[in-house]
Amino acid sequence: MDFAEQAVAARVASIELATLNRDAKDAALHAMADALAAAEPALLAENAVDVRGARDAGTDESIVDRLVLTPQRVAGMVQGLRDLAALPDPIGDAVRGWRLGNGARVTQIRVPFGVVGIIYEARPNVTADAAGICLKSGNAALLRGSSSALHTNRVTVEALRAGLSSVGITPDAVQLVEGGREITGEMMRARGLVDVLIPRGGAGLISAVVEGSTVPVIETGTGNCHIYVDAAADIDQAIGILLNAKVQRPSVCNAAETLLVHRDIADAFLPRALDALSQAGVTVHGDGATRVFSDAVVPATDTEFDAEYLSLDLAARVVDSLDEALTHIRSHTTGHSETIVTRNRETADRFVAGVDAAAVLVNASSRFVDGGEFGFGAEIGISTQKLHARGPMGLPEMTSTKYVIEGDGQVRV
């Protein structure tokens, strides 16, 4: 099938999916999990082919690491599908409802988008995760994975489709989109065939999809997350939050990338903070005012303040005021998660009001900005756009709504 045929098959499948009740979808998720678990030997064998190919192509080991499947990672994918079955079904939820003056009843209900396209990079677990989230939210999934994971993705999708068939649901609810680069372009221009595109991956992938698509896009998470340590900060708290946000898992989008320190607390805070960061293996890229506190701080440029390091690196700058911190954040934010540490209520409120981001944190680590931590149970990504969904996206964010108006002959006068 070419892409247009796949998209039409997905549309037809989406009509069936939209009417499935929760029990049917949960049974399908367990069947998909069973089939995936049974396919483990094939999955590991085909994954080894992908991994060998990637290494032969000279791929960076950190990317190869994302590509590798182990029995433990397969078990994680299987469990992810079963966990989805345990979550409430968002479809059919009444968002709100009222009666018109003439007695007709209006109800706004959650409905699936229809056909969702996911464009993603090497991580093979995204294939099962995205397929499961789409299925539970009643959406047909068109999965466009990386060519470097093609063998792995083929076995995964084959298993998921077999699981669907085994419970009498059309396998076209989950399809792998294969083919050269031009197919990604076709997918991005498939307005009317694809309802929503969600890119998952690095900043380059996301901006290419955002710029090139005529299909509506949900932009997910690059995070140049700032921590502003205010003059009225509790220093112990600030050091704890800074270290956690930077070091606990540096490779993720909700990790801290830039530290801003109020000049009035710099003398008391920075020597201790820089020492703790250094002990944790963090390289600090600082402005002049930061560098006076430690020879280990390397010079920062404006490039540094725009960096999403995703590594044990941190940009740092001393600011004269909350306003200077807000101005800095406005110039460099990716709109993900911004943190203030302060005991001053008014300063906290001004920071919360003045920062334009998916999440603003007061005296807590930005690592909490996560679907799992929020209790959403499943997450397709963290939206950094303002339209439709902002922040961690759970199942309700994978839906649209429909107004149902029921009357007995009402006409407009």
Place this chain on the structure above:
Amino acid sequence: MDFAEQAVAARVASIELATLNRDAKDAALHAMADALAAAEPALLAENAVDVRGARDAGTDESIVDRLVLTPQRVAGMVQGLRDLAALPDPIGDAVRGWRLGNGARVTQIRVPFGVVGIIYEARPNVTADAAGICLKSGNAALLRGSSSALHTNRVTVEALRAGLSSVGITPDAVQLVEGGREITGEMMRARGLVDVLIPRGGAGLISAVVEGSTVPVIETGTGNCHIYVDAAADIDQAIGILLNAKVQRPSVCNAAETLLVHRDIADAFLPRALDALSQAGVTVHGDGATRVFSDAVVPATDTEFDAEYLSLDLAARVVDSLDEALTHIRSHTTGHSETIVTRNRETADRFVAGVDAAAVLVNASSRFVDGGEFGFGAEIGISTQKLHARGPMGLPEMTSTKYVIEGDGQVRV
């Protein structure tokens, strides 16, 4: 100022707007209304220049009619601003909130988008409406009206800005975007400067904006709205709803454009319906099975079934079943409002589930799908897209959200 400078000024204004409380915004709306009312003589004089220009350019009288301002229409614009002041402020509303296991509090609150671009056609009332809706929802407005209304729009925006200044709010909250066609292109590619674009106008304008924008777009309403008269319909009810939906105001997007009739009720329904439509001055474009009932029915082609007439024309077709009606609607719908007339509960449910549109009506006129009828008080348009907002958009649909997480030093373990 060139467009980029205007956009930066709008961004700066948006920071101020985001922190205004309701009282300040309502005072601004009344000041804008006062200034607009005071500008009536200038408004009518400059509008006469636009109208003369349009007539000289040979513009169709129906479009000239939309362009013309009268004292009554100016009064409507002024009252529209005052009505907005009476509506609740969506900004700051807590959408939901909970505590994490570690005690940190999460609150999702409504915030403005920031900078909203409106691209619209000749109706000068859109200038004041859109400016007011943006102001009340805390958004800075970049208004790109038609060049045919330029003189009118200049006076309108000047008055609105004077109103803002008079209460100490930056006038850059409302700006008119002038210049040639290339400026529309700049606006559509101003990702990062403009947060959302909303096109208001005909299908051509909307699809040009949707296809050409890298800025997120909210697509508003073209409506090829269907009425399906089921075998189990109450015939009197069906005729009443059909006439109301087609005739009460044919030029709007929620008017009926296509009639589908179940074969089993055609003999009883169509002669009466065609007679009533004919008496109301409606030209019916029917398939062969419809034409046997009246010589006045002209032949329909597939083009007809895709038409958004916005006039006293109606496409009509006889279908063999609910499924055939659903298949027809799926092929031709613009996703606006679709209606079934039936006394059969199960058929109604299948229709509601099977139709993918912003609104589905059971035994009621599609003319109710409207922000005013829904009680929203103000409407920027009717969204026919699935992302962010679907159906009539009120003030809450003109906002985004932000998660605020407040703790006392919580870190992730």
